[in-house]
Amino acid sequence: MRTGRPLSREAVIGLSLAGAYLLFAAVFWAYPFFWLARLSVTQWRFFDEPVFTGARNFLRTVRDPQFLLSLWNVVRFLLFYLPIAVAGALTVAFGLRHVGRGKAFVALCFLLSNVSSGVAMALVFTKIFSTTGPLNALVFDWVGVRIPWTNDPTLAMLAIALVVAWKFVGYYGLILYSGLLAVPRDIYDAARLDHAGPLTRLVRITLPLLNAQLMMVLVFAILVSFGLFTEPFLITGGGPADGTATPQMLIYETAFRRLQPSHAATMSILVSAVSYALIAAARRLFERKVVLA
Amino acid sequence: MNRRDLLVTGGLALLAGCSPRAERRRADVIRLWVAPNAAEEAFWKIAVGRWNAAGRGLPVRFTTIPTAGNSEDTVLSALVAGTEPDLCTNVFSGFAVQLAALGQVIDLATQGGFTDLVAHRRMDAIMPGWTRGGRVAAMPIYSSPTLIWWRGDLLEAAGLSAPPATYDEVYRFCDRYVRPGARYGMQVVAGRSWQDRWFDFIAFYYAASGGRPYLDGDRALYANAAGLAAAGFMDAMFRRGWTALDFDAEEPLVTGLAAGATRGPWDVERYARIYPDTLARIAVGPVPAVQSGEGVGPGSTFSDSKGAVIFRSSLVAQQAFEFLAWVLGDEAMNLLWLQRTGLSPARGDLLDNPRFAGYYRTNAIARAYAEHVATARPPALSEHTIDVQKIMTSRLVEPLMTGSAAPAQALADAVARTDRMLEAQA
Amino acid sequence: MTAGRGLGGWAATIGIYALALTWLYPFAWMVAASLKPTAQVYTTALFQGDWTLDNFRFLFATADTLDRPFLQAMGISALVTFSVTASVLLSSAFIAFALARLRFPGAKLFGDFLLLQMVIPTTMFILPLFVLVKQLGLLNSLAALILPSLMSGWGIYMMSQSFKAMPEEYFDAARLDRAGLWRTVTAVVAPLNKSIIAIVALFTFTGTWDNFLWPLIAISDTDRMPLAVLLATFSKQYGGYAGPVMAGAVLQTLPLVTLFVLFRRQFLQGMSLTLK
Numbered sequence: 001m002r003t004g005r006p007l008s009r010e011a012v013i014g015l016s017l018a019g020a021y022l023l024f025a026a027v028f029w030a031y032p033f034f035w036l037a038r039l040s041v042t043q044w045r046f047f048d049e050p051v052f053t054g055a056r057n058f059l060r061t062v063r064d065p066q067f068l069l070s071l072w073n074v075v076r077f078l079l080f081y082l083p084i085a086v087a088g089a090l091t092v093a094f095g096l097r098h099v100g101r102g103k104a105f106v107a108l109c110f111l112l113s114n115v116s117s118g119v120a121m122a123l124v125f126t127k128i129f130s131t132t133g134p135l136n137a138l139v140f141d142w143v144g145v146r147i148p149w150t151n152d153p154t155l156a157m158l159a160i161a162l163v164v165a166w167k168f169v170g171y172y173g174l175i176l177y178s179g180l181l182a183v184p185r186d187i188y189d190a191a192r193l194d195h196a197g198p199l200t201r202l203v204r205i206t207l208p209l210l211n212a213q214l215m216m217v218l219v220f221a222i223l224v225s226f227g228l229f230t231e232p233f234l235i236t237g238g239g240p241a242d243g244t245a246t247p248q249m250l251i252y253e254t255a256f257r258r259l260q261p262s263h264a265a266t267m268s269i270l271v272s273a274v275s276y277a278l279i280a281a282a283r284r285l286f287e288r289k290v291v292l293a
Numbered sequence: 294m295n296r297r298d299l300l301v302t303g304g305l306a307l308l309a310g311c312s313p314r315a316e317r318r319r320a321d322v323i324r325l326w327v328a329p330n331a332a333e334e335a336f337w338k339i340a341v342g343r344w345n346a347a348g349r350g351l352p353v354r355f356t357t358i359p360t361a362g363n364s365e366d367t368v369l370s371a372l373v374a375g376t377e378p379d380l381c382t383n384v385f386s387g388f389a390v391q392l393a394a395l396g397q398v399i400d401l402a403t404q405g406g407f408t409d410l411v412a413h414r415r416m417d418a419i420m421p422g423w424t425r426g427g428r429v430a431a432m433p434i435y436s437s438p439t440l441i442w443w444r445g446d447l448l449e450a451a452g453l454s455a456p457p458a459t460y461d462e463v464y465r466f467c468d469r470y471v472r473p474g475a476r477y478g479m480q481v482v483a484g485r486s487w488q489d490r491w492f493d494f495i496a497f498y499y500a501a502s503g504g505r506p507y508l509d510g511d512r513a514l515y516a517n518a519a520g521l522a523a524a525g526f527m528d529a530m531f532r533r534g535w536t537a538l539d540f541d542a543e544e545p546l547v548t549g550l551a552a553g554a555t556r557g558p559w560d561v562e563r564y565a566r567i568y569p570d571t572l573a574r575i576a577v578g579p580v581p582a583v584q585s586g587e588g589v590g591p592g593s594t595f596s597d598s599k600g601a602v603i604f605r606s607s608l609v610a611q612q613a614f615e616f617l618a619w620v621l622g623d624e625a626m627n628l629l630w631l632q633r634t635g636l637s638p639a640r641g642d643l644l645d646n647p648r649f650a651g652y653y654r655t656n657a658i659a660r661a662y663a664e665h666v667a668t669a670r671p672p673a674l675s676e677h678t679i680d681v682q683k684i685m686t687s688r689l690v691e692p693l694m695t696g697s698a699a700p701a702q703a704l705a706d707a708v709a710r711t712d713r714m715l716e717a718q719a
Numbered sequence: 720m721t722a723g724r725g726l727g728g729w730a731a732t733i734g735i736y737a738l739a740l741t742w743l744y745p746f747a748w749m750v751a752a753s754l755k756p757t758a759q760v761y762t763t764a765l766f767q768g769d770w771t772l773d774n775f776r777f778l779f780a781t782a783d784t785l786d787r788p789f790l791q792a793m794g795i796s797a798l799v800t801f802s803v804t805a806s807v808l809l810s811s812a813f814i815a816f817a818l819a820r821l822r823f824p825g826a827k828l829f830g831d832f833l834l835l836q837m838v839i840p841t842t843m844f845i846l847p848l849f850v851l852v853k854q855l856g857l858l859n860s861l862a863a864l865i866l867p868s869l870m871s872g873w874g875i876y877m878m879s880q881s882f883k884a885m886p887e888e889y890f891d892a893a894r895l896d897r898a899g900l901w902r903t904v905t906a907v908v909a910p911l912n913k914s915i916i917a918i919v920a921l922f923t924f925t926g927t928w929d930n931f932l933w934p935l936i937a938i939s940d941t942d943r944m945p946l947a948v949l950l951a952t953f954s955k956q957y958g959g960y961a962g963p964v965m966a967g968a969v970l971q972t973l974p975l976v977t978l979f980v981l982f983r984r985q986f987l988q989g990m991s992l993t994l995k
């Protein structure tokens with residue numbers, strides 16, 4: 001701190017306000033952060049005293065088949081979720097650009113699902129996806145079979161992916177739409193002069209120019225997939241044969257049913273690390289700096 | 294400045310209102326948690342009302358276990374949070390053993406009035422299934438055998454005068470009744486979660502083995518002839534398309550989608566309320582076994598039994614036990630329980646006791662359940678029930694459902710995994 | 720793909736409208752199912768069947784007969800959500816103002832710290848937060864639901880981005896008027912940043928009203944549960960009664976949808992701002 005010059009009144013106010021937040025964060029963010037670190041290197045069962053055990057928790061967690069299965073479930077979720085969500089978002093974005101006056105109405109229809117209650121909608125979708133629910137009634141009328149959504153691990157994951165995609169397509173669509181707005185029209189005119197068909201225009205021009213927004217959607221999707229809890233918990237309860245058991249559900253179960261909070265804490269840390277790594281890998285692979293010459 | 298003062302005052306008032314309950318443990322009331330289903334809730338409301346009105350002891354306040362998933366998880370997280378009640382019902386024997394191992398429940402055998410209660414209810418045959426090392430962690434409240442409900446009219450139309458009791462009889466019925474995709478013979482798998490194993494594989498196993506245990510301490514025992522018979526039955530039903538993978542939201546017995554399904558006495562109230570016509574046509578039959586018990590009497594089956602525990606942190610343990618003893622011992626209360634839930638109280642004298650005769654005379658379905666109480670076996674006494682049954686689900690039942698493994702192979706795999714898991718936990 | 724006249728363009732327009740309406744189907748089904756008797760929920764088409772308010776009556780009747788206090792849970796949810804939203808808005812506005820427009824040592828570090836916080840997922844903290852709240856003795860109380868969410872780093876960051884973009888003239892005028900901190904923020908900054916405030920308010924409200932995992936483990940008494948958790952426990956016990964469960968879902972969703980429809984313009988404006 002500079003000697004001699006007292007802090008201006010402005011600086012005092014600024015520091016107090018920032019300090020208020022830092023105090024809050026110290027209690028409700030930093031302290032849990034350190035507790036998490038502490039829990040992960042001790043053995044504790046809630047009713048006894050924590051015992052320091054070093055890195056044993058990490059070794060055990062990394063080899064825990066259920067934990068690895070939950071991570072694999074995230075990958076399976078993304079395999080379903082990404083194509084559906086991105087395709088849907090692109091449809092919404094292009095639709096918004098195409099529609100003249102009804103933009104606000106269309107946007108609001110898609111956004112409503114994002115803003116409504118996850119708990120309530122999970123319960124609604126449980127009913128909709130059931131064997132005798134309206135979705136199966138429709139499919140039965142068309143094709144003559146009923147889809148056992150919640151009894152097959154793959155279908156259960158697809159069902160969850162559909163529900164979460166329904167929730168987020170509007171939001172992702174808006175993100176992509178804001179990117180679309182920035183694309184100048186004359187590029188398309190030049191492309192048409194070069195006899196580029198609509199598909200080529202989409203893949204070679206539009207998508208690369210949307211790279212920043214697509215990356216944003218990808219990162220959000222990855223974050224959502226690692227934090228998934230409400231939908232699998234309420235709709236499939238972890239799914240047939242743990243087929244939809246997500247890491248968050250496993251952490252909850254490990255802490256509160258098996259009464260192993262240390263194990264759960266270690267899992268939390270590892271899950272965050274894995275999600276980071278995945279995001280970093282995705283950015284390395286797909287992020288491009290696109291500059292309009 | 295005025296608005297700011299108002300805000301500050303409002304904020305302080307809010308924070309003041311946020312204070313938690315000052316005393317966590319109270320010594321002037323008995324807190325009770327009961328099973329989260331409508332029928333039992335109705336019973337306890339009356340029982341607690343009568344106890345409180347007559348002032349027989351400390352007042353009791355009850356609520357259903359506030360669970361959004363498994364009631365066991367909720368009880369455990371309440372224990373962790375320190376918000377558990379004094380007395381909790383809906384505890385199955387394995388969970389009681391788990392709670393005892395954690396040191397969270399008291400030994401009921403040491404409570405005053407215990408031996409009297411056991412004698413009065415003639416529970417000598419029942420108590421061994423709940424006693425480990427001479428300690429009783431939970432007091433059984435009811436013992437409900439698992440039986441299969443059949444649509445009597447559909448059975449008759451296919452030429453059966455009584456519900457099928459052996460595998461062959463079931464196969465013969467399915468042959469005549471099943472229309473692929475539209476009608477199934479019987480619901481074989483009760484559900485996807487670990488508790489449902491009680492009502493399918495374990496029930497079939499007990500029926501096939503005559504009540505012999507499927508788990509013993511640290512070894513799984515069910516990869517034997519009886520297990521093979523049970524698994525083989527389930528496999529055959531799926532392979533031949535006589536049962537479906539999922540009978541989820543709708544009631545198959547109502548529409549005839551399946552002619553038989555495992556239903557419990559608790560369903561009587563639900564059917565009476567929503568599907569009264571179907572209820573009139575229900576005939577209750579035993580769990581199919583390899584041979585019928587011709588002339589031998591009712592076959593073995595699984596007994597869904599739950600009991601009550603008293604937590605160690607309770608300050609009113611003895612009074613809570615007195616309340617429990619009154620509810621369980623008083624015959625009027627048992628009759629009320631029967632009337633409300635249809636579940637057989639864990640008493641050895643159900644069919645002999647004249648107080649219940651009137652009830653059983655007028656309730657054929659309940660009578661069928663009471664007849665099987667003696668031969669119904671409770672779940673194996675293990676702290677790792679959930680894990681054992683989850684392995685059963687994913688390694689035995691699910692492969693049988695999809696046909697991805699032969700019965701013998703699935704059994705061997707499940708038993709091997711279970712043994713490994715039990716070893717690791719020990 | 721310009722806005723084409725002709726058949727293709729019209730088909731696309733109809734297509735997108737149809738898709739938008741399809742997105743509303745689950746809501747329509749939910750409301751329809753809540754107004755039908757349970758036995759008809761699966762057997763009748765969307766708008767067929769008898770109309771009845773029995774499901775709602777059942778929901779509120781169980782409050783009396785079977786100790787499922789739905790009205791109380793709604794009250795708790797409302798109290799918690801309003802408190803948290805008000806607190807977050809107030810704190811975020813002032814702190815964001817400090818970050819964006821006041822000069823003080825360490826301002827940049829503070830901004831970086833906020834970014835760091837936003838990047839670390841909050842789901843990691845549920846378990847140690849539980850331990851912390853237990854140590855504070857606040858489990859099973861409203862404080863457990865309100866205190867950990869009093870301030871939001873995300874809210875501060877969002878608002879500060881918006882405040883940074885304001886032209887200096889407004890503040891010169893305010894300083895000339897010798898406006899204090901309170902007046903500057905409430906009379907100058909807030910009215911000009913309605914969209915971002917609406918966004919922060921809406922997302923905070925939604926997030927708190929619909930918060931599930933945290934109240935699930937922090938609260939274990941039914942008379943202290945917020946509506947989301949009570950609804951889930953109700954569905955667990957009365958899952959077979961589809962009508963009342965859907966009625967509960969309607970109750971849970973109604974405030975959010977209402978807010979959304981009332982403030983849609985600000986919401987849309989704010990969304991486009993946040994995406995820049």
